[in-house]
Amino acid sequence: MxxxxxxxxxxxxxxxxxxxxxxxxxxxxxxxxxxxxxxxxxxxxxxxxxxxxxxxxxxxxxxxxxxxxxxxxxxxAAPPGELVIKSNLLCERIVALAAERPLAALTLLSQVESWQRTLLDQAVAGAREASVSWAQIGEAMGISKQSAHERFRAHVSS
Ligand SMILES: [Zn+2]
Structure with missing residues (x-):
């Protein structure tokens, strides 16, 4: 069983x-x-x-x-499977784009980077507001509790 x-x-x-x-x-x-x-x-x-x-x-x-x-x-901490599939697909497409049209890939990647940073800050702030520990935040991101705290403490109130 x-x-x-x-x-x-x-x-x-x-x-x-x-x-x-x-x-x-x-x-x-x-x-x-x-x-x-x-x-x-x-x-x-x-x-x-x-x-x-x-x-x-x-x-x-x-x-x-x-x-x-x-x-x-x-x-x-597990993202919905359908979003994992879309995220993997986006990554594959950008790899292919970088091989064919590197400048287009750079434009797209800088766009992704700008919203990714904002969303990361928002997700960490939301997790802290929901009383999620720095250890859990670090675990979800694959980094240590200390690294998560140092990286985001300036962006969240607690
Ligand atoms: Zn297990």
Missing amino acids: TFTCPDIPDHEGFAAPVLPTGELASSASAFTRTFVGHQAACSCGWVDRRRFPATPEGAKETEYQWWSRHAASLIA
């Missing part, structure tokens, strides 16, 4: 059986070995610290942990 959400296709949650040694067993080996509990885990390597009983109910508890402690924040 795995837990999935189409918005975060790279994450597959599961109830990881805990071996008597405290280590987590892969779900396949759980059928042949004794285990003492369940912990929520994800295909990305995330593991929840809370341990639940080695029962079907305990395994079910891990699903809620995966959703609330791991998937919810990832889903909040």
Whole structure:
């Protein structure tokens, strides 16, 4: 049994059986070995610290942990798939344009850069107003909490 959400296709949650040694067993080996509990885990390597009983109910508890402690924040930071497709398409088109007509690509890229900066400031300000932490903002952008704070603190009130 795995837990999935189409918005975060790279994450597959599961109830990881805990071996008597405290280590987590892969779900396949759980059928042949004794285990003492369940912990929520994800295909990305995330593991929840809370341990639940080695029962079907305990395994079910891990699903809620995966959703609330791991998937919810990832889903909040996952852009709609249709926009990701459009963004990738725009990038591909600009790469092709730069090869054929570099000056036209420069004109377009400078336009993109001007609205991208403004929108980035607005998105960070909106996130801060919604009480999103600098750590979460950094994570969404693939940078550290410190880098996010240094880069945007002048543009937002908090
Ligand atoms: Zn994950």
